[in-house]
Structures are given as C-alpha cells and as structure tokens.
Amino acid sequence: MVKRKVGNPLAFAVLGSLGERSMHPYEISTMLKSRGKDGSIKLNYGSLYSVVTALEKAGFIEAVETVREGNRPERTVYAITEAGRAEFADWLTELLGSPEKEYSQLEAGLAYVPAFHPDRVVELLEQRIVALDAQIAELTAAHEFMRSKEFPRIFWIESEFRVELLTAERNYAERLAGEIRTDGLEGSAFWRKTHELVAELGITPSDVLKNPVKYLGVDFPWLKEVTPEAL
Amino acid sequence: MVKRKVGNPLAFAVLGSLGERSMHPYEISTMLKSRGKDGSIKLNYGSLYSVVTALEKAGFIEAVETVREGNRPERTVYAITEAGRAEFADWLTELLGSPEKEYSQLEAGLAYVPAFHPDRVVELLEQRIVALDAQIAELTAAHEFMRSKEFPRIFWIESEFRVELLTAERNYAERLAGEIRTDGLEGSAFWRKTHELVAELGITPSDVLKNPVKYLGVDFPWLKEVTPEAL
DNA sequence: AAGCTAATACTCGATTTCGAGTAATCGAGA
C-alpha cells in the first residue's frame, strides 16, 4: 500500500539477507542463488547495485568496510541499520498480509482470446499444459529431494506455493480447452461461427456483431446493454 | 521468448484494440476500461502514449488522421498495419501457449517467512485470507451479473481465471496457516523454538543454527549438505 | 608452463516506466 522509498522486490531480498549478516552485494547475489531465492525474486546485477545504492541513500543499510584483494574490484560490505530492520519487517508484513493486484501473462492473453479461432486457442492451451506439467514435475522432484535430505519445508514453502499456482493455471487451461472443444462455453457458439464467416465472406468480426440477425440468425440481448465505447 | 521491440503488455492491448478498429490513444484507454480489460493489463497514461509512439516507430501502427475540435488537444487516430497484425498474432500465440516465469508477491514474502515468529505469520496469513475472500466475492458477483445478462463467458474468461488464481492462493494460505498453527510443518518445530531462544537469550538465529546441539538439543543432518555460501 | 574456462565483482548508459500535472470542455444543478 505505502509507496516505498525503494520498491524493487530485490531490495526486500537485500534487506532480508543483510538482516542475517553483513555482506557485499555480489555475496548477496550468490547467497540468493545458492538458496534458490532467485526463483522467487528476480535477481539481476544491474538492479542489485542500483538498489543497494538506493537503500544506502534511504538509510536502510550502510557501508561498513571496503576491502580490496589484489587487483580485484573493491568489495564494499554493507550492514543493515535499525531503520532497515523496521523497513524489512514492515515490508514482509505487507507481502504476507495484504494481497496486491498482480497481472499474469495468461490473463492478458485470455483477455484477447476471441481474436483467434477456437481451434487454435485449444491447440495453444494444450501446448501450455505440456510446458506447465514439465515445470511442475521439475519443482516436485526438487521438493522430493529436499524432503529426502530432511531439509525443513519452511525453507522452501515459496517453491511449494509456486507449484500450487502453476497447478491452478494448468487445471484452468485444461478445463477451458475442454469447454472450447465441445462448444460448452455458455453463449459463445457464435465465436466459432463468427470466425468461419470472417474466413468465408471476408468481413470483420465487428461487422458480424453489428448485424447478428443477418449473419447468425439470432439477436443478442446483451448487445443493447453494452456501452457504445465498449464496441 | 523473443525479445519484442515493444514489450509492455499495454502494447499488446493497443494492438488488440486497433485490430478491431482505428482509434486515438485516449479512446483506447476508455475502451479498455469499459470492457474491464484494465483489470488484466495495467493501464497508465504515461505508458500508453509512450507505447503508442514506440509501436509507431516499430511500424506496427500508423497515424491515419489528426483531428482538432475547438481548442482541445489534438487527437491522433492510429490504425494497425499488417506488421502490427502479425506481431499481435505472434504475441497472443506466445501468451497463450508458452508460460513465462512470473513472480508473485506472496512468493517473495514466503521466501522470508522464517524471519517472523510463527504466530505472527499465521496472523498475517489469516488477514490475507479475509482480503482474498473479499476480492473473490466481488469478482464472483460480477460474473453472476454478466451471466444474468447473458453476456457471453468468452468475453470475461480472463476474470474467471483470476478468480482461479486468487482461490489457489487463498487455499494455500489457509493450509499453510493451519500447518504452522499445529506445528505440522515437517521438520520445523525448531523455527518456533529458535524465535523463542532469540527473544529470551538475545542471540541471533544464525547463532542457533551454528550450534543446534547446544541450543536445541538436536543435530541437523541437512546442515552438512548446505553449501557454506548459503548460510 | 601455457592456455582456457569459470567465477568474481561490478559498471554504464540506453530504454522503459511511471504518475502527477495541465488545460480545455461538458453537463447538471443552484
């Protein structure tokens, strides 16, 4: 809700990492990778260093020493400040307690699904399901491995949650594909029909919608309810 | 997969809109709003105009007329080009067929859940569930309304999918909260214990992990498997 | 002992993204 001074989720990971011990930026990045947290929070070097600078300017972290070994680039070690701990706690509180609006790719795609022929959409959804199944299998295998090592679940629940989301997406895609295949999507048999008319007669979808009686032999009560801008 | 010349999802919506008919940017924005597509694709004016400019430079759309009514700002009407139609089709193909890595807020939060006391985490998850239930109820009511108007489902499946994701999130949160409440999260009773020790003895969580035998009376086999950087 | 790859540790500038601001007009009510 509150606009943070440094809003990049990577900044949250930096605060979380420095909350455990002081480190230099590159060390933070390797730690995030070795713990697999980079699967949950996008890590990229450009952002890492600019985010660290921004956090320092905001007083959430401070440089505690700069070491130079041989001719290698300097490593500046940062520590979290009290303000930084407070910010991290506040941020985590928000991330866990208050859902923020999120935009998913599939949602964007679904918003324009009528633009494709139903059969093509089914094809693509099936392709997606295959890819999702592969991702789910990979993560599940990783979980199996961690469980076999008795590595506590609390350290990888974020990955478990990811599987949950992927599975929901997979199941929705499968259900939708099925409904389209059987034309079981309420009130949208006209979708297929429209695409066939467009291909046959060389007209546009809006032509069909403008004159449903002529082209489809039926009238749409909902068309009168739709605001003119929406068309 | 492919790096698009104009990558903002809003550009996809612009192409989709102009695919139906030529419009000026502001008109696109009102149409997206009246159709509720702005719930699936983030719409913001700054991005809209810069995205339109970028699409024009890339040859995906072109200005077809500039009208000025009275003293109002000029309205430049854009039309989609053949290249633009191809780009839209390619983009929609990708959005539907190929899942891209996505980062969710809750996932980021879960990655740092051990930083809070278990009881606090349960509290926050419960708060989240209440908020999610409200969002789900609101969307469900909207769907009920559209169904009563016989407005075809195909025009709002993206919203249906959103409910699916929200529900998955809700259910995961509920399950996790339950498992934490009953300490039923495999191998992580030590999590609660550690927070209690930290509060009592003024030590840090890493101190506990460094000497589990001393503080918790048990040894952790997985600790030996963890790479040193990960600590 | 030379050569090569991988890892270390960052830098830089070009885009992108954003959100607040502006300025005119319309329409409903006092």
Add this chain to the structure above:
DNA sequence: TCTCGATTACTCGAAATCGAGTATTAGCTT
C-alpha cells in the same frame, strides 16, 4: 446563467530497470 466537478486528451521529466560488457583471478587441463 453561473459554477463546479467530471471528463477529455495528453505532456513531461524524474526514477527505475535492465542486460550486456569489462577486467581480474583461480583452477584445471594438456
């Protein structure tokens, strides 16, 4: 008929984001 809030239509510059590039060293092989 005057006013005031909503709508129309867009602009602008600051800030964020990114990803490719760089330079050094360690370690392994041949």
